[in-house]
Amino acid sequence: MLTKPDSLIFDMDGTLWDAVDTYAHSWNVMFEELGIDKKVSRQQLSGMVGWEGKKVVEVMMPDFEPEKRWEIYGQVNEKRKVLIPQMGGILYDGVKEGLAQLAEKYQLFILSNCAAGVIRQFIDWAGIDAHITDEIAYGINFMPKQHNIKLLADKYDLKAPVYVGDTEGDGHQSRLAGIPFVFVSYGFGQTNDYDEKFDDFKSLTDYFLNL
Incomplete structure (x- = not known):
């Protein structure tokens, strides 16, 4: 069992929502506008969820020079800012209600790649x-x-933060930061290295409310 935390830091994609269809669309619209003969599928992109941008652009655009990759990536992200309010994503069951309840007991943060x-x-x-x-x-x-x-820990003087995520990389980064890792199994990744595991957000909410 975890020692009671003072704060919960959440990953976003695969932990709070699934916006892969919107993300894929932003890449494909941009490729089309730039005349690049390339199309990204949901399946391809879901395997990259949680990666740092540098790694994403290397895999997505191996034939381009680094400077050009970042230029296109910047344009994709600008396109994404237009599309997210229009298309949104799928908020996982229990997230909105759960965050409202958890916020009464903990400081809540979102930290994403x-x-x-x-x-x-x-x-x-x-x-x-x-x-x-x-x-x-x-x-x-x-x-x-x-x-x-x-x-975040320094800025808000957090004494016992916990990171909540859905990938092995999230767990690895939590360990490097020296804090516990809580794994949610409904997202995009798999790992056996965690301090607690939950199969849905309501179970996570109930656990921390009762801790």
Whole structure:
């Protein structure tokens, strides 16, 4: 059992929602606009959820020079900012209600390997702004999650944060940051290295409310 935390830091994609269809559409629209003969499927992109942007662009555009990859990636992310409010995603069952309940007991944060601005769009789309203390994205400083976990901990003087995510990478970064990792099995990844595991968000909510 976990020692009672003072805060919960959530991954976004695969933990709070599934927006892979919107993300794939943003890539495909941009490729079409730029005249690039390439199409990304949901299956391809779902396997990259949680990756840092640098790794995504290397796999997505191996034939392009690094500078060109980042240029296109920037355009994709701008397109995404237009599409997310229109298309949204699938909020996992129990997330909205659960965050409202958890926020009465813990400080809640969102930390994701996404581009700058995307977490804020998700928060606005999901209507959860009142429950989230702060957020930080990879696109803010291009640093790994372990670094950004420590930034949040320092900024808010967190004594016992816990990271909640859905991939092996999330667990690895939590270990590097020196904090417990809670795995949600309904997302995009698999791992056996976790301190607690939940198969749905309601179970996670109930556990932390009763801790």
